[in-house]
Amino acid sequence: MITLKPYTMPNTKGRYGKFGGKFVPELLMPALIELEEAYEKAIKDPEFINQLNYYLKQYVGRETPLYYAENLTKQLGGPKIYLKREDLNHTGAHKINNTVGQALLTLRMGKRKVVAETGAGQHGVATATVCALLGLDCVVFMGEEDIRRQKLNVFRMELLGAEVRSVSQGSGTLKDAVNEALRYWASHVTDTHYIIGSVVGPHPFPKIVRDFQTVIGEETKKQFYEQNETLPDAVVACVGGGSNAMGMFYPFVQDEDVALYGVEAGGAGIDTTKHAATLTDGKVGVLHGTMTHLLQDEDGQIQEAFSISAGLDYPGVGPEHSYLHDTSRVTYTSITDKEALDAFQFLSKTEGIIPALESAHAVAYALKLAKEMNGNQSFVICLSGRGDKDVEQVKAALEGNKNG
């Protein structure tokens, strides 16, 4: 493994090694340059940081607990397991850490309109929420298949005053919603900011989203130290685009004794074509403005991703994850739909915490990891969101399994 000390990614061109970059039409380039300048200035401005911290504390409800999952630990009889409770954030997931930051940036850039894409609807809800808070107009693109899977989140966004536009192109999922959001942004770029929902897209988005999500890892590190006077042996997070994982991993990247595990959606199994395990089974290419690992065919056509979890159903992954994968700093693995469903129920019963299906992938891997570790060790699971949005779908899946 090459040493990542000091860790300075991305470089000034928005590259993480060979990954990343700005592969967008010229029309959008000036907006990316403006965004980068505005962002770099904002994070050096104490007033912006104070404003951000104010909303994170008073509105989002940070800091979130690092909860020692005693029942889970006892049941598994191995390492001490901690849950970083991002599910306790306002709107029920980590997504709002980023949307608060980007909405404040939108205002700083003098823009009053926002466009966003959403998969599970969590990012759409988090965006619609902060737009309601700060008085911004909000249009959210969502694949029609995802709209079907996540009806309640669509209604939530509408309640919050956002306009949800259905995307029927392609597979009607997150990738197609990103395409439409990029097209919309190109047509409205002069007065509209694109609040992208994960560490994907052209530079500076992967960096901005990572930085706004880094609060997860920073709090975790501090809280774990307060409780144990050491660092955890491992950290586990699910990876679709990879924003909760990136925010969790980033403060640990240079702590080489902390093993990092990114868990992708294995769908029906990575030996089938129905999965979303981009790093496990993808090839390097360019999608949505960035060079990264992608699920694609031999002609470079992007393939559909499959997962029971709408939030992981993306055929790409953040470019920094590709870099951390190629440098072997993070171990990427996958969990099938079935394993995630089992973990969803298991955590609900043992701890009284219903995890999001996305987060259930991290929990499922943690159950395996616990068997390989001993009672003197400990690790943290990033519980990125709560599962209320998923109960209907899980019920249907479990009944389907029983009947089928």
Next chain:
Amino acid sequence: MGKHYLEKAFNDKLSANEKIFVPYIMAGDGGLDSLEERLRFLQECGATAVELGIPFSDPVADGPTIQDAGVRALANGTTLHSVIERLEQFKAERTIPIILMTYINPIFIYGIERFASDCVKAGVDGVIVPDLPLEEEAMIADYIQDKEIALIRLAALTSPEERIVEIAERTEGFLYAVSVTGITGARTSHQTEVKSYLQKLKQHAHAPVLAGFGVSNPKQAQELGAYCDGVVVGSKIVDLFHQGNTEEIKKLIQES
């Protein structure tokens, strides 16, 4: 074939005091078997060169008409490989210049060096990659330029002066002036700022300046043509081919 062939076709047209007209078609829409015939038809109608789209699953710079054409072409099994192979087959009979337009991922997966060499074999004269701005073009620029194929750059209404100067400086074959804030697709009217934008591009460009995105009728083509060297028409042509309305295509090209 190649960059100089394209330049000559444009210069001949401009020397005759005529405007350049470049129709866009989606390769494989209507089947690859119709490609040769469509190219010949467009040439007979008076097209100066043809922009030939290679379908990509995620065409973020394109509007619904070209997206749909791409979906049809992909369903027909069209690939970058099959298009290049087909062009090579009738290279000897073809005289109208060809400009390939596709996104960077299919080229990257094909292999950039191999793509450049195979473009030569197929007699491709120019290449347009809409998701490759100045910052990223080094990835392919040298390979394409070494083979004397024109790498056509795009300018946008949002481009500030210093970028326009750089783009105009670097472009080969022609300067593609994206003349709407948005994606490809027929529109009814053009913004007034387009005039001063085209004039600015003309002032900096050594190559012809062609306006594109959103041009759909002879009136628009003439309006835009007054401030530049001609137009690229995409969605409207794609639509008319799909409807089988070749008479309208002829009218559109001849009256523009």
